[in-house]
Amino acid sequence: MNETWAQISDLAFEAALAGYMVALVCYAVEFASRRGGDVPADLVGAPVASTAAVSVAGSAAAGSWSGRSVTSTLTRTGGPADAGTIGALPARRRTPWGDRIGRAAVVLTAVGLSANLLSILARGLATSRLPLANMYEFTSVICAAAVLCWLIVLTRTGARTMGLFVMLSVVILMFVAGTVLYVPAAPVVPALNSYWKWIHVTTIALSSSVLLVSGAASLLYVLRGNADRKSAARVTGSQRVNPDRVTSQTAAAEAAAGTAPAVIGATMTAQASRTPLMMKLPSTATLDRIAYRTAIVAFPVYTFAVIAGAMWAEVAWGRYWGWDPKETCAFITWVIYAAYLHARSTAGWRGRRAAWISVVGFVSVLFNLFFVNMVVSGLHSYAGLN
Amino acid sequence: MTVRDITHAGSGPLDAPDATPRVAGSAGDVPRQGGPRRLLAAGRNAWRQLTSMRTALILLFLLALASLPGALLPQWSLNSSKTAQYIADHPTIGPWLDRFGFFEVFASPWYAAIYLLLFLSLIGCLLPRTIEFVGQLRMAPVATPRNLGRLPHHHRVEVAGSPEQVADRITAGLRRWRIVRRTEDPAPPGRLRQEPSATRVQSTPAAVVAISAEKGYVREIGNLVFHLSLLGLLVAIAVGKMVGYEGSIIVNVGSQFCSTSPASYDNFRPGLLVDGTEMSPFCVDVQSFKASYTEAGQASGFVTGVRSQSGPDAGTDRWQTGELQVNDPLRMEGERLYLLGHGFTPQFRITYPDGTTRDYSQPFAPAANDPNFTSEGAIKVLDPPGATGDEIRKQQLAIVGIFAPTAVLDGKIMRSNFPSPDNPGVAVDVYRGDLGMEGGRAQSVFSIDTAQVDNGLLTKQARANLMVGESVTLDDGTRITFTGFNEWVSLQTSFDPAQVWALVFAVTMLIGLMVSLVCKRRRVWFRLRPVDSPAGAFAGSLSGAPGPRTGAANRTVVEVGGLARTDQAGYGEEFETLARLPEQSGMAVTR
Numbered sequence: 001m002n003e004t005w006a007q008i009s010d011l012a013f014e015a016a017l018a019g020y021m022v023a024l025v026c027y028a029v030e031f032a033s034r035r036g037g038d039v040p041a042d043l044v045g046a047p048v049a050s051t052a053a054v055s056v057a058g059s060a061a062a063g064s065w066s067g068r069s070v071t072s073t074l075t076r077t078g079g080p081a082d083a084g085t086i087g088a089l090p091a092r093r094r095t096p097w098g099d100r101i102g103r104a105a106v107v108l109t110a111v112g113l114s115a116n117l118l119s120i121l122a123r124g125l126a127t128s129r130l131p132l133a134n135m136y137e138f139t140s141v142i143c144a145a146a147v148l149c150w151l152i153v154l155t156r157t158g159a160r161t162m163g164l165f166v167m168l169s170v171v172i173l174m175f176v177a178g179t180v181l182y183v184p185a186a187p188v189v190p191a192l193n194s195y196w197k198w199i200h201v202t203t204i205a206l207s208s209s210v211l212l213v214s215g216a217a218s219l220l221y222v223l224r225g226n227a228d229r230k231s232a233a234r235v236t237g238s239q240r241v242n243p244d245r246v247t248s249q250t251a252a253a254e255a256a257a258g259t260a261p262a263v264i265g266a267t268m269t270a271q272a273s274r275t276p277l278m279m280k281l282p283s284t285a286t287l288d289r290i291a292y293r294t295a296i297v298a299f300p301v302y303t304f305a306v307i308a309g310a311m312w313a314e315v316a317w318g319r320y321w322g323w324d325p326k327e328t329c330a331f332i333t334w335v336i337y338a339a340y341l342h343a344r345s346t347a348g349w350r351g352r353r354a355a356w357i358s359v360v361g362f363v364s365v366l367f368n369l370f371f372v373n374m375v376v377s378g379l380h381s382y383a384g385l386n
Numbered sequence: 387m388t389v390r391d392i393t394h395a396g397s398g399p400l401d402a403p404d405a406t407p408r409v410a411g412s413a414g415d416v417p418r419q420g421g422p423r424r425l426l427a428a429g430r431n432a433w434r435q436l437t438s439m440r441t442a443l444i445l446l447f448l449l450a451l452a453s454l455p456g457a458l459l460p461q462w463s464l465n466s467s468k469t470a471q472y473i474a475d476h477p478t479i480g481p482w483l484d485r486f487g488f489f490e491v492f493a494s495p496w497y498a499a500i501y502l503l504l505f506l507s508l509i510g511c512l513l514p515r516t517i518e519f520v521g522q523l524r525m526a527p528v529a530t531p532r533n534l535g536r537l538p539h540h541h542r543v544e545v546a547g548s549p550e551q552v553a554d555r556i557t558a559g560l561r562r563w564r565i566v567r568r569t570e571d572p573a574p575p576g577r578l579r580q581e582p583s584a585t586r587v588q589s590t591p592a593a594v595v596a597i598s599a600e601k602g603y604v605r606e607i608g609n610l611v612f613h614l615s616l617l618g619l620l621v622a623i624a625v626g627k628m629v630g631y632e633g634s635i636i637v638n639v640g641s642q643f644c645s646t647s648p649a650s651y652d653n654f655r656p657g658l659l660v661d662g663t664e665m666s667p668f669c670v671d672v673q674s675f676k677a678s679y680t681e682a683g684q685a686s687g688f689v690t691g692v693r694s695q696s697g698p699d700a701g702t703d704r705w706q707t708g709e710l711q712v713n714d715p716l717r718m719e720g721e722r723l724y725l726l727g728h729g730f731t732p733q734f735r736i737t738y739p740d741g742t743t744r745d746y747s748q749p750f751a752p753a754a755n756d757p758n759f760t761s762e763g764a765i766k767v768l769d770p771p772g773a774t775g776d777e778i779r780k781q782q783l784a785i786v787g788i789f790a791p792t793a794v795l796d797g798k799i800m801r802s803n804f805p806s807p808d809n810p811g812v813a814v815d816v817y818r819g820d821l822g823m824e825g826g827r828a829q830s831v832f833s834i835d836t837a838q839v840d841n842g843l844l845t846k847q848a849r850a851n852l853m854v855g856e857s858v859t860l861d862d863g864t865r866i867t868f869t870g871f872n873e874w875v876s877l878q879t880s881f882d883p884a885q886v887w888a889l890v891f892a893v894t895m896l897i898g899l900m901v902s903l904v905c906k907r908r909r910v911w912f913r914l915r916p917v918d919s920p921a922g923a924f925a926g927s928l929s930g931a932p933g934p935r936t937g938a939a940n941r942t943v944v945e946v947g948g949l950a951r952t953d954q955a956g957y958g959e960e961f962e963t964l965a966r967l968p969e970q971s972g973m974a975v976t977r
């Protein structure tokens with residue numbers, strides 16, 4: 001036990017929580033200050049022209065064209081990739097300070113993440129073991145991994161408005177970890193733990209956090225999908241609007257390369273004055289892609305984690321699977337995500353329904369991490385022979 | 387034609403099984419030719435329904451849902467006392483839940499029905515898929531759809547060079563794709579003449595060249611391996627449940643234990659096909675036990691020194707020495723021996739009024755949740771010397787109480803403040819009378835039947851805190867001395883010959899899963915029109931492609947369409963690279 005590291009860890013944890021909280025506020029301010037969703041407000045009212053604008057922008061911005069250019073125009077909120085697009089589209093009407101605060105939010109997120117990682121590392125150094133021995137440490141690691149995953153998603157998709165919702169969950173989790181779950185640093189004796197346990201716990205934490213990001217994206221997908229439907233319903237009389245196209249978007253931005261801007265442009269006409277809150281979210285296509293991509297990264301890792309857990313159980317309790325409550329919950333979560341992947345290949349289940357399944361998976365991951373660990377006891381509460 | 391239509395018409399083998407339109411079973415479809423045929427048709431229909439993706443999805447849901455009570459309700463197999471308590475606490479709903487197997491979810495018929503249906507569906511889905519897949523490996527990539535603009539990924543560009551030259555460039559770039567190159571009549575778009583990609587195309591300059599390419603068959607293999615492994619896993623688990631067994635026993639240090647039949651165990655859980663006659667015998671001699679603790683009293687290690695003999699050695703005097711530790715079982719041929727717990731066995735000497743002395747000892751059970759290992763138990767003397775006939779039932783003795791490995795006294799209350807036996811003590815009540823063992827009723831070895839005390843048949847004679855060597859004397863002169871202690875270990879034998887197969891299938895499942903999620907099965911089509919052809923000129927004027935339009939005769943309009951089977955999410959970047967193939971020469975896309 002090293003007291004200095006333990007103190008550093010606690011301080012860094014507080015710093016991380018503070019960083020995340022300020023970041024959350026910034027995301028919220030940016031979100032509120034947004035005019036339109038991810039559609040530049042200037043597309044409004046000029047469907048045909050905007051199509052042209054997009055395709056010009058597309059050929060100008062190197063390597064970004066067709067469906068992609070739509071997506072990037074729709075989702076990017078700034079950065080070098082937009083250079084071409086900005087040139088083609090007349091200046092946006094979004095307040096620049098809102099954008100700046102959005103960037104600040106990302107920086108603060110990264111700062112918070114560094115503090116979070118430092119806190120985890122210092123815990124490990126203080127106790128000379130993997131810092132995953134109790135719910136406090138476990139939650140802290142999950143938050144760090146989720147934030148890291150979110151930052152990666154952000155750099156790939158530019159879906160910054162999602163940050164508000166990711167950080168909201170992270171701040172709640174961190175707060176609970178720092179208050180209810182907090183335990184002072186203490187060594188757990190390694191001799192009693194098989195290395196399978198550590199492999200199991202680490203991979204569960206990592207995959208769960210990625211699954212949480214995936215679930216958040218699906219939740220937002222459902223919300224955004226609802227908003228899209230409503231606004232599509234409002235735009236009546238426009239020949240070009242096909243509600244199905246707008247709402248049942250399974251990767252629709254890519255699919256409807258030519259028509260999407262026009263459709264959304266027309267949609268925007270109806271509500272240029274006041275954007276419904278949920279229309280500020282990234283497009284359903286972007287959210288769908290985030291949810292799917294993160295899920296297919298996390299699912300094999302999760303599968304591996306469950307197998308590692310079975311290896312541990314075999315070594316520790318004499319059977320690799322015994323339907324202990326934790327094992328059962330892990331199995332349920334696994335089956336739900338298998339169903340999610342299935343649904344994406346099942347006619348009539350893509351898109352919205354699949355997103356709902358993913359949301360159910362999200363709930364089951366949370367349930368697994370918290371409720372089961374804290375309320376339902378099984379063999380897993382057993383920490384050695386005593 | 388919509389995007390979905392293209393998916394359908396153009397790509398038969400790429401479709402998920404239920405993407406092929408399926409006629410729902412209505413009587414009208416079936417020629418009315420008597421019972422057997424109708425039955426057959428109905429059966430076939432039911433089979434189709436069962437093996438559809440939708441059914442699989444619903445069954446997966448049901449599986450998750452049905453597992454839920456297994457996590458939320460106590461289960462007989464895990465904790466029978468908790469389960470009984472739960473039923474007692476819920477007198478109305480408890481018995482019903484019990485009747486419907488909610489406390490034994492994973493052995494209940496409805497649970498079995500769900501997973502059996504799921505796996506039946508899986509087999510029905512896999513067999514045709516495998517056959518189809520083998521067939522596909524020999525088929526050429528499908529023809530280029532007429533309207534590439536409707537595909538999820540689409541691009542149009544005008545480049546220098548004749549269609550032939552551009553096509554050469556493209557095919558050179560499509561390394562490791564399966565490619566077919568065809569020429570189409572420019573007039574009615576969509577009519578095509580197929581020719582093997584090897585032959586040079588020597589058509590009129592006006593000919594339109596179409597290229598179909600496909601990649602990612604390994605995804606299909608991964609998917610098949612994944613699902614087949616699930617099947618294998620299920621079989622391995624089932625075999626384990628049939629022929630495996632688990633037995634547990636408490637052994638005092640210095641004693642031997644031989645596994646020869648279920649009766650050798652305190653507790654035996656046989657597999658469905660295990661009757662105990664074919665257990666391969668093995669013996670274990672527990673020679674030592676050592677628990678180590680940190681200063682804070684946290685356990686840091688448990689080591690049991692054992693000698694064992696198994697296989698042909700069993701029953702001989704050939705022993706193998708080994709160590710048994712927590713998380714480190716002794717693996718014999720087939721059987722595995724685990725150290726699951728440990729505890730103390732206090733030893734007493736009783737000197738009876740007639741001068742006889744006898745030694746008694748009995749394992750005490752560690753109290754739940756006490757890190758300092760206070761243990762509870764009872765020593766029962768059923769046949770005190772000197773007593774005969776009915777006297778026996780008045781003279782039986784019981785020493786009931788706790789053993790504290792490191793005893794401290796709070797006033798007169800003894801407790802333990804450290805788990806290792808540094809200062810062992812016992813706090814016991816001594817009873818005399820009728821222990822109530824005659825009725826054949828089972829009694830816990832760790833306690834007495836308190837009903838006997840309540841009925842006045844068993845009366846407390848003394849209460850004492852004893853350290854090693856101390857004794858307490860009863861009114862009739864019986865002297866009870868706490869002489870010391872031994873330690874016991876609780877061992878578990880597990881036998882599951884199929885578990886290595888479960889592991890093998892789990893690993894292949896994981897590999898198959900990763901392959902099928904990482905690789906994408908995707909297609910790309912190119913249609914190359916010389917610019918001077920009317921359609922091409924029209925197309926070129928709309929495209930925003932840069933570049934001066936000189937030498938129109940030697941320019942080609944390229945239309946590219948892309949379709950990924952599973953999920954469009956993720957094909958985008960690769961498609962961009964593919965679509966740039968016509969523009970650059972010599973750059974290969976291998977991804």
Ligand code: HEM
Binds near residue numbers: 612951
């Ligand atoms: C035993 C339960 C099952 C589980 C846990 C399961 C799980 C999965 C998972 C995780 C995937 C996505 C990974 C991949 O694409 O390889 C998948 C795909 C697939 N499953 Fe299953 N599956 C099960 C049963 C079935 C059944 C009964 C069928 C047939 C009706 C089926 C047909 C398919 C097909 C066709 C795909 C590929 C879809 C595509 O190409 O995108 N599965 N399955």
